[in-house]
Amino acid sequence: MILGLRHKIILTNLIVLVLAFAIISLVIIEGVDRVNRNILIGSLTNQSEAALRTIKQTLLMDSKDLAAENDFKSRAGEFASRLSRESDIRTLIFSSDKKLLADSEKSESLKLDFKELDEAFNRGGNRAYSERNLDGSAKLFFAFPVIYSGKIIGGIIFINSLDDVKRNRKNISIVILISFFIGIAVIFIVSMILSLRLTKPISELNLSALKISNGDYSSKIDINSKDEVGVLASTFNLMMDEISSKINALNYEKAKLSSVLESMGEGVIAYNESGEIIADNKISRAIIKNINEKDVLRIVDKVKGSSERSVVEISANDKILLVCATPLTLDKAQGGVVLILNDISELRLLQEKQKQFVTNISHELKTPLTTILGYIDLLKERGDNKRIFDTSIEYLQSSGERLQRLVDDLIELSSLKRLQFEIEKRSVDISALIRDTVGQMALKANKFGIVIETELPQVKVIMADPLRIKQAVVNIIDNAIKYSQKGKITVNLYEKQDNILLEIADNGRGIPEELKDKIFEPFYRVDKARSREIGGNGLGLSITKEIIDKHGGEIFIESSLGIGTKVIISLPKE
Numbered sequence: 001m002i003l004g005l006r007h008k009i010i011l012t013n014l015i016v017l018v019l020a021f022a023i024i025s026l027v028i029i030e031g032v033d034r035v036n037r038n039i040l041i042g043s044l045t046n047q048s049e050a051a052l053r054t055i056k057q058t059l060l061m062d063s064k065d066l067a068a069e070n071d072f073k074s075r076a077g078e079f080a081s082r083l084s085r086e087s088d089i090r091t092l093i094f095s096s097d098k099k100l101l102a103d104s105e106k107s108e109s110l111k112l113d114f115k116e117l118d119e120a121f122n123r124g125g126n127r128a129y130s131e132r133n134l135d136g137s138a139k140l141f142f143a144f145p146v147i148y149s150g151k152i153i154g155g156i157i158f159i160n161s162l163d164d165v166k167r168n169r170k171n172i173s174i175v176i177l178i179s180f181f182i183g184i185a186v187i188f189i190v191s192m193i194l195s196l197r198l199t200k201p202i203s204e205l206n207l208s209a210l211k212i213s214n215g216d217y218s219s220k221i222d223i224n225s226k227d228e229v230g231v232l233a234s235t236f237n238l239m240m241d242e243i244s245s246k247i248n249a250l251n252y253e254k255a256k257l258s259s260v261l262e263s264m265g266e267g268v269i270a271y272n273e274s275g276e277i278i279a280d281n282k283i284s285r286a287i288i289k290n291i292n293e294k295d296v297l298r299i300v301d302k303v304k305g306s307s308e309r310s311v312v313e314i315s316a317n318d319k320i321l322l323v324c325a326t327p328l329t330l331d332k333a334q335g336g337v338v339l340i341l342n343d344i345s346e347l348r349l350l351q352e353k354q355k356q357f358v359t360n361i362s363h364e365l366k367t368p369l370t371t372i373l374g375y376i377d378l379l380k381e382r383g384d385n386k387r388i389f390d391t392s393i394e395y396l397q398s399s400g401e402r403l404q405r406l407v408d409d410l411i412e413l414s415s416l417k418r419l420q421f422e423i424e425k426r427s428v429d430i431s432a433l434i435r436d437t438v439g440q441m442a443l444k445a446n447k448f449g450i451v452i453e454t455e456l457p458q459v460k461v462i463m464a465d466p467l468r469i470k471q472a473v474v475n476i477i478d479n480a481i482k483y484s485q486k487g488k489i490t491v492n493l494y495e496k497q498d499n500i501l502l503e504i505a506d507n508g509r510g511i512p513e514e515l516k517d518k519i520f521e522p523f524y525r526v527d528k529a530r531s532r533e534i535g536g537n538g539l540g541l542s543i544t545k546e547i548i549d550k551h552g553g554e555i556f557i558e559s560s561l562g563i564g565t566k567v568i569i570s571l572p573k574e
Helices: 005-062 068-074 076-087 115-122 163-213 228-263 282-288 293-306 345-382 386-417 430-447 466-482 513-518 528-534 540-550
Strands: 090-095 100-103 128-134 137-148 151-161 267-271 277-280 310-316 319-330 333-343 426-428 450-455 462-464 487-496 499-506 554-560 564-572
Touching (some): 005 076, 005 137, 005 151, 068 137, 076 151, 282 333, 345 386, 430 487, 462 466, 462 564, 466 540, 466 564
Parallel strands (some): 450 487
Antiparallel strands (some): 128 137, 426 462
16 A cells, blocks of 8 residues: 555654653653652661661660570560551561561461571671562562671561552553553644645645646646745746746647648658657548558568668559658658658549540541441442442441531530539429420330330429430430330339439349449440440430539439349439
8 A cells, every 4th residue: 555645744753652652651650660669668768777776775675685686586576566567567577597586467477488688687787678479469578687786686577568559650551541642642633734734735736747747737836835845836837837838839830730731632651760650641541541551561661771762552452552652860860751642543543544435435436437438438449330329428427427426425525524514404394304205215115115104293393404304314215225125114203302313214134233333434335236236325324424413413223134224313302
């Protein structure tokens, strides 16, 4: 468990208090105990002197020198009782040969060695004492000799209880313990208050540091103290202002760089020497999702190793990317690389379509031109033959008309793709328009044994260019007729939410799934042999899609190979 500064301060104060109380308590208890013992010993010393005076006075009055010791022995019981009564202490009287003569409590003989008496006799009249347990309690044995006329005639032992001393020691210990707990409570409260005052500024500094780490430089530390913490708070506030200024400057520069990168039309990725991305833009992030990262890192490693600019074209997930890799120098140390990514998929597709367009139009032009040139040569050689002349003129006219239609369709398609081209919208009864168009195309359908069935309820009048809408419908029905050998074509019109939907379905050969997205391309034909047989240059659906797009609508193809095709046109009501 990690302790905070506040808890450390409180814990330190409590530990110091415990140690101080332990030392002080030990000193006080031992000191008081020693004083009490000294007082007791002093009291016993005084009692012993008084006892000696009493005994000597009695012996002087009642005995002669030679009979003093015998008199002392004979009157031992009297002396024991008298001394015990005067001092309120148990008194033992001994002879000079250390035999117990009398006991003030008249109890059974004590089975003790009375070493204190030996020590007193050996010291030549000095007193001796010791603590001993007697009858389960501590006693102080205080021994002193009885000297008469320079001779030891006996000895006395005071047996004083130490219960009062022990009781005083216990009482002092209780007082000190109570003082200890009171001191603990006081020190704890004082420590709490002082630690709070000491740690509050530090907590504010810590909170401000956390706000700085989260990017908030607005809050200031309000500490009014003049000590080291106050100086630190002032310095911290100055540091916050300086950091805020630097961060704002860096963010401004970063925002400018980011704006430049995001506004670029190419994807940009910058790698450091460790191969980590340090800068990129939105386009690069979108492009990089479709690229194998190993291919990119391989280019980066190649440029880092050679320190030369490299341009590589890579393909990934139907995308073609042009990658320009340039060495990057950071802090005078090379190792980084900048990649410029260009998605050239549309460019390559446009180039391919342009190539296909040129090929198709060349083929479309070549066929009638070859016919025209061939019949011109035939006219030159055999123009005098009327049958050959008439046949040649017929084919020349047919080929010329085919060239004329091709040129007209190209011009129309080109005009529809021009941004400045505008359709002429007006209120159109779309139901009547479709009904009239289907009536015109029914004659051509009948020639191929095809019936056109319609369901054209009255729908809301819309804003549209009637000529262009009619042209789009004619192109779709014409294609349905061309690619349906027999059977029927259905034309349905209905409303769906905010749109008018026109469905034209046939039961022809159908379109393979993989070719659906290509049929709106100029000159593209699903069955080229069939198209050459029945005519057509592959521009009809391209023109139709441009017309529908100009009206803000959409065109969809639903088809199954061998079953038929459904073309759906969606036009907005408004």
